[in-house]
Amino acid sequence: MSKTDWRRICFDLLADDRRDARIGHRLLSTLIIISVFACAAAIMLVTVPGLDARTVFWCDRLREATDILFTAEYLLRIWIAPAYAHSGRVGATTMRRRYMSSFLGVVDLLVILPFWLNLVVPFPRDLFLATEMFTLFKLARYTPGLPLVAAVLRREARGLTAALGAAGVLLVVASCIMYMLEHDAQPEVFGSIPKALWWGIVTVGSVGYGDMIPITPLGKIFNGVIILIGVGTIAIPAGLLASGFAEEIKRREFMVTWRAVASLPLFHNLDASSIAEIASLLKPQVVPSGTAIVRRDERAEAMFFIMAGEVEVEILPKPVVLGSGQHFGEIALLRRTDRTATVSAITDCRLLALEVTDFQRLLQVHPTIKEHIDRLAAERLEQRKTAEGLSPPAV
Template sequence: MPGHDFKRALYEVLEDTGKRRLAAQSLRNFLIFLIVANVVFAVLETVPEIRDTFGPHLRFLQLGSGVIFLIEYLLRLYVADLHPPMRRYGPVGARLRYALHPDAIVDLIGALPLVLVLVLPNQAVTMVVIFRLLRFLKLARYSPALRSLISAVAAERKALIGSSMIIFGVILMAATLMYLIEHNHQPEKFRSILHGIYWAITTVTTVGYGDVVPISNLGKMVGAVVMLMGYGLIALPVGIIASAFAREIHSRDFVVTWSMVARVPLFEDLSATEVASVSKLLQAFNVRKGATIAEAGDIADRMFFITSGEVEIRTEHGTVFLGEGNFFGELALLNQAVRRTTVVAYRDCQLLVLEAGALQQLMDQDAALAKKIMDEARERVEAGKKVLGEIAEEELEQAGIVPSDEDNNLQPELFEDGRPVKAD
């Protein structure tokens, strides 16, 4: 159905899934630019000279941006029932559940300034400015690092609450002591414990404005102790967040790497522990745009995973483009023949490399693992899996290309006694 096809295409572009990667990335880059531009415009509009000179232009840009954000929100709501976790709730239930999702709420906040301006043009000035600045939160959708930081804070919320209680307890105790000590010496500055709390906060945070300071010897001693304690107290939540963030990044990278290895046909029958063992062999390196990753005529002895960027594989049948999450060179791990394809970085790339030698050493150490991998390789040979040089059929299918029956380069005689034999 044309309507369903359009809705599916819209979903793939908005959520960056499926084969419409270029359109999805273009939309993503445009929205990121628009979000940053809106925050800049909202800040510049508060400068009287800029507002008087470019006020109408800034308001027009803000209005246009609001329309775009509103359309984006409505379209995401429209395709919400295509999200796999929400399909079972039906069209209405899926959209209601999606509307309560944090990402959807942030999208709604981005669209609210336009609605407020149209409904309450005079009374909503302050709210409009606040919501315009809150559009910055939309960057969390496009920033894995920011999402990881939010996840880290949420995961350590109990520890952060505990550390905050400790800090507040120290502040309250310091404020009480300073009130009791300094109230008679400075009744106008330490009129109550509340005034002492202001001094304690500025001291614990090591800001020390200098507008309220103890003058008695005992007060100075208490102030010195509180200042020294401040360094450790402030470092407590910072250390919690930093360690949680590092752990979150490590976990995310491991999951991404593990999932990339697990979906390779050669490793798909391995257990989680065995896939993890293979994942540990991966080595990361960066490649600049235009650099040659693998050249025709070289010995194919490495497999590549693309964690970011895009590569160009030049074959006899044309050019194949593989992007983030794809892999190539799987058969190079066992069938170390001469490469018939040249692989060039189409964009700046981050790659994970699995060398045949490292995998062979792992297989030598683990006989069960070696048997599983060799059995899978033998089954693929017997099934007549098509190959284009060292590029397997599954790898070509990533780019929507299916090789012809003539492109069968992997032969059973490449294996002797369950071990691969290198081509001459």
């Protein structure tokens, strides 16, 4: 095989965010995750006092084996980096430089760097083991939630900076005042403002270790006030993060829905703003296989777009199977009748539901969609009429 073929094989094994990931990719990812935890466990185990030499020996060998594995992975990722280019205008050197300077590329380097530097310039063992714990950061590649955290921190950076700045000012001012109130009564405990800063940290943070407590009446009153203010100070960044997570999750769900709507043939000719408007009306649903989505004779309250999976429309003489990109339920909404057929999920399905009120509003705003649905509904009705030899039912 050529070098290009080998690079494609390695790319299939290592490439991130592959929706069509093969079993080799999943197995290698599992091996790396297990190796990360095994390396961390070995590092922690060798610090146990009185551990026998044989166990320490095998822990060190395990750690070295994982470092060699991570080194091979890093070098292969550099080699396959050009395969990520979407056009020929980006050179191989540029793509490799992008990977090496990316967050995950830097993490991959920091994981293996202590091992190889220690071979050249030996570190103190405790320092070496501590730097080896960088291995845990490799989990960032396999933990989907971490990019979400990073996105929230970037989004709320201004508010968090302001909140932390206010907390810092409060900490310094409170520590100075407590020093003035308690220094004469406790010269050993509150001997300086830097010493009082420790009291400020544990008090503003609502930790309260109890190693530095005021004994004067004014000091106790001031201490109580700072505790109450500290609770509010901690609540501000917590609230910012909570709202940031909610907004980011909502935004990501909307983007997933937007892409799903844009991929539907019915909406191919709409612009981005119209697709965004429609996406805001659709409600995602996950339906397990074997579940009846709509039942015969029940009231029609929505139409459905199939994003993934297959459904079966139970009509005579032969049931009809619909798949990804198709829709059903529009005929009953157009004719304002009850369902006259049951639609069940053949496989696990991801659907987008458009409720009847939103359906009517959508047809009013977008006449072209109404024309398309009317035409498709007429075709389906004619097909059923021909197949059944009687007045066609509305799904």
